[in-house]
Amino acid sequence: MNKHNSAVAASAADRAFALKQALEEQGLLPESYVEQFTEVMENDFDPANGARVVARAWVDPAYRELLLRDGTAACAQFGYTGVQGEYIVALENTPTLQNVIVCTLCSCTAWPVLGLPPDWYKSFEYRARVVRESRSVLREMGLDLLHEVAIRVWDTSAETRYMVLPFRPEGTEGWSEEQLARLVTKDVLIGIARPEVGVLADHGKGGQ
Amino acid sequence: MDGIHDLGGVQGFGSVAHTANSLSYKPVFHEDWEHLGYSLLFLGAGELGLFNVDELRHAIERMEPRQYLTSSYYDRIVVGTASLFVEKGALQQQRLEQLAGGRYPLALPLGPGREAQPPREPFKVGDEVRVRDEFVSGHIRMPGYVRGKRGVVLHRTTHAWPFPDAVGHGQPSPNEPTYHVLFTTRELWGDAADDGTVVVDLFGGYLLQA
Numbered sequence: 152m153n154k155h156n157s158a159v160a161a162s163a164a165d166r167a168f169a170l171k172q173a174l175e176e177q178g179l180l181p182e183s184y185v186e187q188f189t190e191v192m193e194n195d196f197d198p199a200n201g202a203r204v205v206a207r208a209w210v211d212p213a214y215r216e217l218l219l220r221d222g223t224a225a226c227a228q229f230g231y232t233g234v235q236g237e238y239i240v241a242l243e244n245t246p247t248l249q250n251v252i253v254c255t256l257c258s259c260t261a262w263p264v265l266g267l268p269p270d271w272y273k274s275f276e277y278r279a280r281v282v283r284e285s286r287s288v289l290r291e292m293g294l295d296l297l298h299e300v301a302i303r304v305w306d307t308s309a310e311t312r313y314m315v316l317p318f319r320p321e322g323t324e325g326w327s328e329e330q331l332a333r334l335v336t337k338d339v340l341i342g343i344a345r346p347e348v349g350v351l352a353d354h355g356k357g358g359q
Numbered sequence: 360m361d362g363i364h365d366l367g368g369v370q371g372f373g374s375v376a377h378t379a380n381s382l383s384y385k386p387v388f389h390e391d392w393e394h395l396g397y398s399l400l401f402l403g404a405g406e407l408g409l410f411n412v413d414e415l416r417h418a419i420e421r422m423e424p425r426q427y428l429t430s431s432y433y434d435r436i437v438v439g440t441a442s443l444f445v446e447k448g449a450l451q452q453q454r455l456e457q458l459a460g461g462r463y464p465l466a467l468p469l470g471p472g473r474e475a476q477p478p479r480e481p482f483k484v485g486d487e488v489r490v491r492d493e494f495v496s497g498h499i500r501m502p503g504y505v506r507g508k509r510g511v512v513l514h515r516t517t518h519a520w521p522f523p524d525a526v527g528h529g530q531p532s533p534n535e536p537t538y539h540v541l542f543t544t545r546e547l548w549g550d551a552a553d554d555g556t557v558v559v560d561l562f563g564g565y566l567l568q569a
Contacts, residue, residue, distance in 0.1 A: 161461030167392035169458035255367030271377035
């Protein structure tokens, strides 16, 4: 019996901290690099960013046109580009088309605009099923679309990073951009939900 | 690489553990080590320039399949990142095991990559294309479910990037645009799918004029 193989595997946490410690030992880890990158991941990458882009597109036809023609330039106006957001394409929903985003091979997501992907998006269930059974998967998650609504799933398999541009719900006439942005949740930007008056994004609560 | 990571269209999985709009997305990380995956990945890929993100994706694909399927997402990032630091000679697996206090399995060895093979003429929006019916043992960004299938070009990117099958193996590559190619689920899976369409973002080297 190979001694190496008989040893007990270290836990995921112990292996992660060991990697950090080994890099420190080699002098490869600059002071506060991890803390700064973590700060960006936790706070700068936020679905509230994508929500602001959508709200602007709903009230400003010229911006909407730019967003659909050159999503990167439109997001750059707000400063929402960077790692995993260097080539952004906005997908326009209509009453008869629902766009949905996935990365079947890993977890690719437009980080600066949507935030880091949630656990369910990275799950084997979502990656395996949504390309093949989109209508069933959406229904199970609570979006039961009429048969007339076509579903188009975008598999993020290269460098394009997508965001869904939902259509503006009725009953929001005269709302401010700030009010509109609160209708655009992270799930709306991924495409597994549609904005609804009465369902507010958690980024609008508690000053987050 | 026809590995376990190529999950699109695989049957037998249950429900996605999520109801739309049911989650708060803060805190972003649920365990105190999870932020180390991405931050140490970008230390190696950005700050130190020891490897690139394509190599990281492929390192995760090279995990032993049972390890892949039973690891959490951020654990796979840590394993892939640690594997690359060891393969590039910056760290030693033995030291990682000492520090972790136990076994530290890494990705299985890297195979050969391949050079870019862009189309002679770029494809145009509206072109009918067929995904090349070819099998690649190394890294590739063509999910298996589109191999040999016919689709229509919706978009050619205005940017260009190195060919994943080369850079994923640490080899140099010229930049190429990619194409958003629309497929029907009928073309991909016949009747054994919900009616719909799928768009895959494919390098020109994976495509032929139909």
